[in-house]
Amino acid sequence: MQRVIATMPSTAASGAEEAQGPAGAAGPGAGDDGVMRTEFAFELPRGYVGPDGTVHRRGVMRLATARDELLPLYDARVQENAAYTTVVLLGRVITSLGTLPSVDGSVIENMFASDVAFLQDFYRRINAEGHTRIAVTCPECSHRFTADLAGGRLGES
Numbered sequence: 490m491q492r493v494i495a496t497m498p499s500t501a502a503s504g505a506e507e508a509q510g511p512a513g514a515a516g517p518g519a520g521d522d523g524v525m526r527t528e529f530a531f532e533l534p535r536g537y538v539g540p541d542g543t544v545h546r547r548g549v550m551r552l553a554t555a556r557d558e559l560l561p562l563y564d565a566r567v568q569e570n571a572a573y574t575t576v577v578l579l580g581r582v583i584t585s586l587g588t589l590p591s592v593d594g595s596v597i598e599n600m601f602a603s604d605v606a607f608l609q610d611f612y613r614r615i616n617a618e619g620h621t622r623i624a625v626t627c628p629e630c631s632h633r634f635t636a637d638l639a640g641g642r643l644g645e646s
Contacts, residue, residue, distance in 0.1 A: 527552045528584065529615050533604045537596060544565070547589025552617050557581045566594075579608050590596060 526552045536546040561567045562579035580594035589596065598606065626633050 531541050531611055534607050535601045537600050545589055548586035549584045550582050550611060551584050553582050575609060
């Protein structure tokens with residue numbers, strides 16, 4: 490399968506042509522060339538501070554598989570505390586974050602709570618619909634535009 494990364498803009502997009510999504514995608518996760526999008530770029534609201542003090546904000550999350558959701562159930566940390574499921578799951582589906590060589594549960598557990606909440610919501614959106622954009626029509630002027638529900642900064646949604 491060909492790897493395709495769909496970039497999620499950090500601010501609301503405008504223009505009717507953008508209502509279709511990246512590369513003119515007609516439906517969730519599909520480009521105009523029929524290639525399924527399996528990876529999605531994101532930008533953390535605060536950023537993960539690495540061991541050397543570098544702040545890592547931009548990353549890529551791939552779509553989850555059934556295996557991704559099942560394997561954490563066998564993890565001893567999850568068996569002790571079900572809330573740890575999120576840490577293990579996000580550590581599996583985030584394929585890159587800044588210049589870090591790899592992302593795993595230890596990276597996720599050292600993130601700020603606001604970034605983990607953002608990633609949980611991002612995970613839910615891409616796995617439920619294949620993207621984080623929504624087509625919106627202004628109730629007053631009927632102008633159509635696309636908004637990114639994930640937002641890119643604190644306070645945006």
